[in-house]
Amino acid sequence: MRNAGPIRVVHIGLGPIGQGIVKEIASRPGVELVGAVDVDPTLAGRDAGEICGLAEPAGVTVVATLDEVEADADLACVTTSSSLAVVEPTLTACCSHGLAVVSTCEELSYPWRTAPAIAARMDEAARRAGVGIIATGVNPGFVMDLLPVVSTGICSRVDAIRVERYQDAGRRRLPFQKKVGAGLSRAEFEEKARAGEIRHVGLTESMHMIAARMGWDLEETSDEIEPACNRNEVRGVHQVGRAWCDGRMVIELVFHAELGLPDPADRVIVSGEPGFELLVPGGFHGDTATCAIAVNCMPLLRTARPGLRTMVDIDPVSCFR
Amino acid sequence: MRNAGPIRVVHIGLGPIGQGIVKEIASRPGVELVGAVDVDPTLAGRDAGEICGLAEPAGVTVVATLDEVEADADLACVTTSSSLAVVEPTLTACCSHGLAVVSTCEELSYPWRTAPAIAARMDEAARRAGVGIIATGVNPGFVMDLLPVVSTGICSRVDAIRVERYQDAGRRRLPFQKKVGAGLSRAEFEEKARAGEIRHVGLTESMHMIAARMGWDLEETSDEIEPACNRNEVRGVHQVGRAWCDGRMVIELVFHAELGLPDPADRVIVSGEPGFELLVPGGFHGDTATCAIAVNCMPLLRTARPGLRTMVDIDPVSCFR
Numbered sequence: 001m002r003n004a005g006p007i008r009v010v011h012i013g014l015g016p017i018g019q020g021i022v023k024e025i026a027s028r029p030g031v032e033l034v035g036a037v038d039v040d041p042t043l044a045g046r047d048a049g050e051i052c053g054l055a056e057p058a059g060v061t062v063v064a065t066l067d068e069v070e071a072d073a074d075l076a077c078v079t080t081s082s083s084l085a086v087v088e089p090t091l092t093a094c095c096s097h098g099l100a101v102v103s104t105c106e107e108l109s110y111p112w113r114t115a116p117a118i119a120a121r122m123d124e125a126a127r128r129a130g131v132g133i134i135a136t137g138v139n140p141g142f143v144m145d146l147l148p149v150v151s152t153g154i155c156s157r158v159d160a161i162r163v164e165r166y167q168d169a170g171r172r173r174l175p176f177q178k179k180v181g182a183g184l185s186r187a188e189f190e191e192k193a194r195a196g197e198i199r200h201v202g203l204t205e206s207m208h209m210i211a212a213r214m215g216w217d218l219e220e221t222s223d224e225i226e227p228a229c230n231r232n233e234v235r236g237v238h239q240v241g242r243a244w245c246d247g248r249m250v251i252e253l254v255f256h257a258e259l260g261l262p263d264p265a266d267r268v269i270v271s272g273e274p275g276f277e278l279l280v281p282g283g284f285h286g287d288t289a290t291c292a293i294a295v296n297c298m299p300l301l302r303t304a305r306p307g308l309r310t311m312v313d314i315d316p317v318s319c320f321r
Numbered sequence: 322m323r324n325a326g327p328i329r330v331v332h333i334g335l336g337p338i339g340q341g342i343v344k345e346i347a348s349r350p351g352v353e354l355v356g357a358v359d360v361d362p363t364l365a366g367r368d369a370g371e372i373c374g375l376a377e378p379a380g381v382t383v384v385a386t387l388d389e390v391e392a393d394a395d396l397a398c399v400t401t402s403s404s405l406a407v408v409e410p411t412l413t414a415c416c417s418h419g420l421a422v423v424s425t426c427e428e429l430s431y432p433w434r435t436a437p438a439i440a441a442r443m444d445e446a447a448r449r450a451g452v453g454i455i456a457t458g459v460n461p462g463f464v465m466d467l468l469p470v471v472s473t474g475i476c477s478r479v480d481a482i483r484v485e486r487y488q489d490a491g492r493r494r495l496p497f498q499k500k501v502g503a504g505l506s507r508a509e510f511e512e513k514a515r516a517g518e519i520r521h522v523g524l525t526e527s528m529h530m531i532a533a534r535m536g537w538d539l540e541e542t543s544d545e546i547e548p549a550c551n552r553n554e555v556r557g558v559h560q561v562g563r564a565w566c567d568g569r570m571v572i573e574l575v576f577h578a579e580l581g582l583p584d585p586a587d588r589v590i591v592s593g594e595p596g597f598e599l600l601v602p603g604g605f606h607g608d609t610a611t612c613a614i615a616v617n618c619m620p621l622l623r624t625a626r627p628g629l630r631t632m633v634d635i636d637p638v639s640c641f642r
Contacts, residue, residue: 024477030536142475146637150471153617153638154463154610156345213639215351272640273613274606278599285595289475292594296474303634305624313624316467316637317474318534319593 001074001100001131007298008073010035010099012066012090013080014043016175017104019052020291021077026054030320031298035069036062039080066093075298078103082201084115091122095129100301102294106202108135110145110209110310113218123308132304136297136311138289139165140202144253145209146311148268151278158214158272163206164254165283168261169236173287180237180257181227189227189234199225200255203241207251213312216245228258235259296320322395322421322452328619329394331356331420333387333411334401335364337496338425340373341612342398347375351641352619356390357383360401387414396619399424403522405436412443416450421622423615427523429456430466431530431631434539444629453625457618457632459610460486461523465574466530467632469589472599479535479593484527485575486604489582490557494608501558501578502548510548510555520546521576524562528572534633537566549579556580617641 001007009031011022018038025031026049036048041064043051049058063069066076076094081087084107091108094101111119126133135141144163152158169177181189181198192198203223211218221243228236236258243251266280300315311317322328330352332343339359346352347370357369362385364372370379384390387397397415402408405428412429415422432440447454456462465484473479490498502510502519513519524544532539542564549557557579564572587601621636632638 027477138475146471146474149639150467150637152640153467154459154605154614155617155640156348156609156613157642158640213641215642274609276601276603276605278601280597280599282597284475284597288477288595292477293475296476303626312637312639314636316471316633318470318633319473319476319479320534321478321536 001302003302006030006032007075008032008034008071009298010037010066010069010073010076011048012037012076012078014038014048014051014062015079016173017290018079020287021079021294022048022052022058023054024291024295026058028295028321031295033058033060034071034073036060037064037066037069038062039064066097073099075100075102075301077294078105082106084108084111084118088118088122091133092125095125095131098129098131100131101133102297102301103133103135104137104290104294105135106137106140107205109137109140109202110205110212112212113208114204119308127307130306132301132306132309132314134297134301134309134311134314136293136317138284138286138293140206140209141311142289142293143266143284144203145206146317148270149210149213149312150316151268152214152270152272155270156273158270160250160271161210162252162269164267165256166261166264167257167283167286168259168264169257170259176287177259181234182236182259184234186227186229186232186234193225198237200237200239203239203253203255206253207241207243209310209312210251211243211245216250218243218245220244228256236261292319293317322623324623327351327353328396329353329355329392330619331358331387331390331394331397332369333358333397333399335359335369335372335383336400337494338611339400341608342400342615343369343373343379344375345612345616347379349616349642352616354379354381355392355394357381358385358387358390359383360385387418394420396421396423396622398615399426403427405429405432405439409439409443412454413446416446416452419450419452421452422454423618423622424456425458425611425615426456427458427461428526430458430461430523431526431533433533434529435525440629448628451627453622453627453630453635455618455622455630455632455635457614457638459605459607459614461527461530462632463610463614464587464605465524466527467638469591470531470534470633471637472589473535473591473593476591477594479591481571481592482531483573483590485588486577487582487585488578488604488607489580489585490578491580497608498580502555503557503580505555507548507550507553507555514546519558521558521560524560524574524576527574528562528564530631530633531572532564532566537571539564539566541565549577613640614638
């Protein structure tokens, strides 16, 4: 990456989050969109700004593959899939083009335990290219991992960490409401949950990220999902990740998203010395936050050690202009 | 610094915070006390563990200067003074011994604006020695700088940051109660405030640390102190730091410590997109927290870029064992 001037970004994947990130990039002087890639043939040849709802054209034509991007670039922002196996070839291509990577792929946020072979390959490819790769988002990437981890910086001892996100799904975009199962019958919910269609991805990755920094050698993790119901109508999802170390539950992550939930809040509870509770009334707004944190990570890759990084082994993220 | 094995620490300065840190080191397998230095002639020749109230001797004899320490070491922990000018020669000596440094010197937490010449000298000495230097503490170092900075990681835009610490001084150690002026008359308070004896050091450093990461070029900062009174009796201190950028107040830090204050709390309020409030009911406990965060920073110096680092340009701190 160049050390001066705006960071030149190729965006790969123009779904809802990708579009939000392109808008975010357009609003910031420190970053510049120089390329846009999407496999959807209906997007190829169109201006990225038009697709993303910008007031003015971005001056960047969408192409189908990274090889077709002609502009010099510093970094690729990859928002194509939650699946690590799906994004791996894209990340490999970015490294071979010498591009640093920011991605919102949830499974990439801490793959060292869940997909160690892919993690090692990505790390090696990034080191060889002398670039950093990082996955981020509001969750995984912030509320349930970076924020609790940093909060323990003032602790002499940590016994357990619990994070709760109680969200009113009605305040989020429609695809999110569908993703959490709002409006389904209980039977439909259970069918979709079994098929993995309404699972929130990332609780396990967040738990491994926390454990790595706490020095906890986890012997077991679980990730369980059930509907949040009003009679037979599903209003949303209640999903809980739990992790055990030395026979004790040391991490519990509660992801609850429900239409019309009163008093939504994010909450980090650390048991230890000293113990404390950190409360965010109303909660962090997920849609805005994921797009913002992806862009906020970009300058961190200028000074990051090459390789596959995580939100807890890179400089602390912050907003920048 | 060695990359494996416990971090071998020389502790310099055995005042109350230094003693707390030595106890903290003794409780953790990842760090090991190998030397102890204090200029007080009544301490020289005594066991560091005995001085610090450990149940067992530390096996480390206190000496008067760093040169007298014979053991191989990786890192020095410096808790001798709040004044950067006072600690500078000690830091220089540490660098020339090849030791990384963690310090609780408040003025070292972000000296690039307040003491740029010393900052540049320390940075140069540390780079030449290939080590990192960092200053930390609960405040400055965490509640009023690192925590709000990291929290803005989910923001698309930040307009202003306000941090409040409302503390019950009655829950803190006696020197802290005296430091905040509890029990003085208003006249005595004002005399001591003028003499700088009851000033909390670090609000200005925290503001510059925040501003550096937000990209705010501050045109003015202020740091004002007044007594928190019950009739004529001073119960504590109310100190406010403020900073302006482009004619707008962008940072406000409120440090309030008062005997018997009901509902103490720490609070971070970010105005921006999205805005949010982060609340810690009861507040982080300052005495424990400062000792803990100093030790928690030690492993970060293994992978830190050499030079004078700050809490916002080093890997995120966390508790470790």
